[in-house]
Amino acid sequence: MEEIKESIMEFFRMNGKAEGLTNDTDLFKGGYVNSLFALQMVMYLEKTFHIKIKNKEITEKNFKTIDSIAQVVERAQKK
Amino acid sequence: MQKKIKCLVWDLDNTLWEGTLAEDQRVTLKEGIPQILETLDQRGILLSIASKNDPRDAMKKLEELGLSQYFIYPQINWNSKADSLQKIAQALNINLDTFAFIDDQAFEREEIHFQLPQVLCIDAENYAALTDMPQLMPRFVTQDSRLRRQMYQSDLKRKKEEEAFQGSSEEFLATLDMHLLIAPVKPGDLERVEELTVRTNQLNSTGYTYDFEQLEGFISSDSHIFLIASLEDRLGTYGKIGLILLEESADFVEIKLLLMSCRVMTRGIGSALLVHIIRLAHEKGKRLRAQFVDTGRNRVMYITYKLMGFAEADEEQEEQEEGSVSILEYRGEALREYPDYLKVEVQEG
Numbered sequence: 001m002e003e004i005k006e007s008i009m010e011f012f013r014m015n016g017k018a019e020g021l022t023n024d025t026d027l028f029k030g031g032y033v034n035s036l037f038a039l040q041m042v043m044y045l046e047k048t049f050h051i052k053i054k055n056k057e058i059t060e061k062n063f064k065t066i067d068s069i070a071q072v073v074e075r076a077q078k079k
Numbered sequence: 080m081q082k083k084i085k086c087l088v089w090d091l092d093n094t095l096w097e098g099t100l101a102e103d104q105r106v107t108l109k110e111g112i113p114q115i116l117e118t119l120d121q122r123g124i125l126l127s128i129a130s131k132n133d134p135r136d137a138m139k140k141l142e143e144l145g146l147s148q149y150f151i152y153p154q155i156n157w158n159s160k161a162d163s164l165q166k167i168a169q170a171l172n173i174n175l176d177t178f179a180f181i182d183d184q185a186f187e188r189e190e191i192h193f194q195l196p197q198v199l200c201i202d203a204e205n206y207a208a209l210t211d212m213p214q215l216m217p218r219f220v221t222q223d224s225r226l227r228r229q230m231y232q233s234d235l236k237r238k239k240e241e242e243a244f245q246g247s248s249e250e251f252l253a254t255l256d257m258h259l260l261i262a263p264v265k266p267g268d269l270e271r272v273e274e275l276t277v278r279t280n281q282l283n284s285t286g287y288t289y290d291f292e293q294l295e296g297f298i299s300s301d302s303h304i305f306l307i308a309s310l311e312d313r314l315g316t317y318g319k320i321g322l323i324l325l326e327e328s329a330d331f332v333e334i335k336l337l338l339m340s341c342r343v344m345t346r347g348i349g350s351a352l353l354v355h356i357i358r359l360a361h362e363k364g365k366r367l368r369a370q371f372v373d374t375g376r377n378r379v380m381y382i383t384y385k386l387m388g389f390a391e392a393d394e395e396q397e398e399q400e401e402g403s404v405s406i407l408e409y410r411g412e413a414l415r416e417y418p419d420y421l422k423v424e425v426q427e428g
Contacts, residue, residue, distance in 0.1 A: 008268075017247065034248075035383040036345050042382070058385045060411065 004049070004070040011044050012066075038063060045069075047064040052074035082200060084124060084214045087276070089150075091130040091137060091183035093143055094203040100132055100140060108144060113209060118210045120323045122217055123224025125171065125231065128153035129163035129180065151231050160187055161194040171231065171342045174280065174376075176239045179214065181206060218277075221269040223318040232340060233315040241315075252347065252420040255312040259348065261355055262426035264305040264322075269294050271319050272307065275338060282349065283338040284380045285372040285404070287324075302327050304359070308352060310343060317342055321352055325359075330404050332360040335367035337380070347384040347418045354415045355425065357387075367409035368392060387411065 005023055012018040014034050017032050027033045029052045033041075089296050091297055092099045098106040100404060119126060123156050126149050134155040141147040152170045153162035160180070160319045164414045176197035183203035192200050199214060217224060237255070244251045269291060289297075297305040308321030313387060320343050324336035334356060360367035369384055388411020417423045 002399045019247075030086045032247075032344060033386070034347055035349060035379050035386060038386055041188065042378075055385075056391065058382055059390065060386050060388050071202060 001070060004073045005066055007048055007063055008066050008069055011041055024032060025066070026064060028060070028064065033063065039060060045073055082176060083213065083217060084179045085177040086125040086127060086167065087119060087215065088127045088129050088167060088172060088178060088180045090187065090203065091132060092185070092290065093183040100224070101138060104140070105134070106140065109206065115209055116146060116205070119332070120149055120226055120228055122220050123227040124215060124217070124227060127167045128155060129160040129167070130155045131157055149228070150234070151228060157298055159190065161191055164191065164195060164198060168423060171405060172344065174306060186215050203343060204304045210346060221271045221274055223271050225275065226316070226318060230316070230318055230342065235312055248345065249420060255314070255348065257310060257350055258422045258424065260309045260424045260426060261306055261352070264298055264307045266295065266298065268307050268319065272428060274320070275322050275340065276336070279338045280374065280376045281341050282344060282380055283334055283374070283377050284334065284384070285370050286374045286377070287336050289420070297324060308345070308348070310348065315332055323356060325356065327365070330362060330366055332365045332367050347421060349380070350387060350418050351423060352422050353387045354417050355423070357409060357411070357415055360409070361413050369407045371407055372403070373408065375401050390399050
């Protein structure tokens with residue numbers, strides 16, 4: 001799980017968005033995420049973890065924090 | 080229907096001008112070239128360059144000839160032209176299947192034909208007929224098409240400023256001083272409306288297209304709300320870039336079409352338009368639904384809806400096949416705020 005979070009954090013870092021970011025920062029309030037960025041992140045996660053993120057998993061709640069995104073990845077890995 | 084071309088990429092030596100620049104700097108333009116470039120530019124067709132030349136010499140020559148302003152993202156280098164075309168497509172954020180390429184060398188055209196079969200290749204021998212080709216003849220030429228190249232050039236300035244900017248992308252957006260106007264579609268907008276529905280692929284929730292009579296019908300219809308959005312900032316206008324078509328029934332407001340020009344991607348316009356729609360449905364005391372059609376290219380729109388608090392109306396629904404219609408319903412807070420970095424003005428009908 002920590003590895004997943006680190007890898008998500010790495011994605012924010014690559015995009016110059018990691019400043020002041022922690023695993024439980026509200027990504028919407030902090031202005032870290034727009035839809036294009038979210039799309040790029042979904043594609044990054046799918047590629048990095050060899051998973052398919054289902055449409056149903058793409059929700060405001062699931063993409064609120066790095067913690068919650070990591071859970072999405074974990075659920076997809078179990079399938 | 081033949082695919083309409085959005086961007087025409089030119090070779091230089093023996094295509095735009097007679098002769099080879101590296102061998103003799105005194106090249107002369109082929110007859111009629113300035114008129115052809117001007118005509119295509121006015122039609123809103125973007126022009127670019129893929130040429131194997133010294134970039135400094137070639138740009139200097141184009142400036143001397145008074146033509147450099149026509150070309151956007153020119154690729155003058157010694158790389159393969161397939162690479163160059165891909166770079167241009169990426170910079171413009173336009174799909175390669177709306178590209179044409181003109182070159183006098185058969186092997187260059189064959190390379191493109193082989194590596195990028197979706198690109199229309201034209202033999203430079205036929206350059207004089209370019210302006211008569213149906214693929215280079217848009218159905219309408221609107222105010223927005225005439226300004227298209229300049230709008231892309233302002234975008235280039237924005238990109239450069241953004242790259243140099245220290246801070247988050249939201250902080251950068253705040254420096255742009257963006258102003259979004261949402262107004263009812265008027266009959267004079269219909270050509271642009273049609274242009275938007277035909278040209279927009281990625282930021283398009285359903286990909287529906289309508290004929291002229293249908294579009295006119297939505298303006299006067301009591302059960303439809305038909306809105307067009309324009310955007311400007313301190314670097315210039317983006318033109319009319321967004322479209323909303325809502326259908327009202329007794330209990331629901333349903334979004335049949337929500338689209339934005341790809342030039343405003345990352346500007347948060349999709350969210351702002353959705354905030355407006357959410358407020359509108361709230362004022363009417365109706366539930367808000369949205370049709371979504373997965374066109375294979377518009378996943379970013381699906382994500383926009385979902386991250387704004389929309390969910391599958393039928394929770395049991397299985398994953399959708401490409402091309403089928405699914406219904407999303409808004410489940411978020413009753414009222415939402417527009418993003419801070421954007422001034423929104425709503426014009427009443």
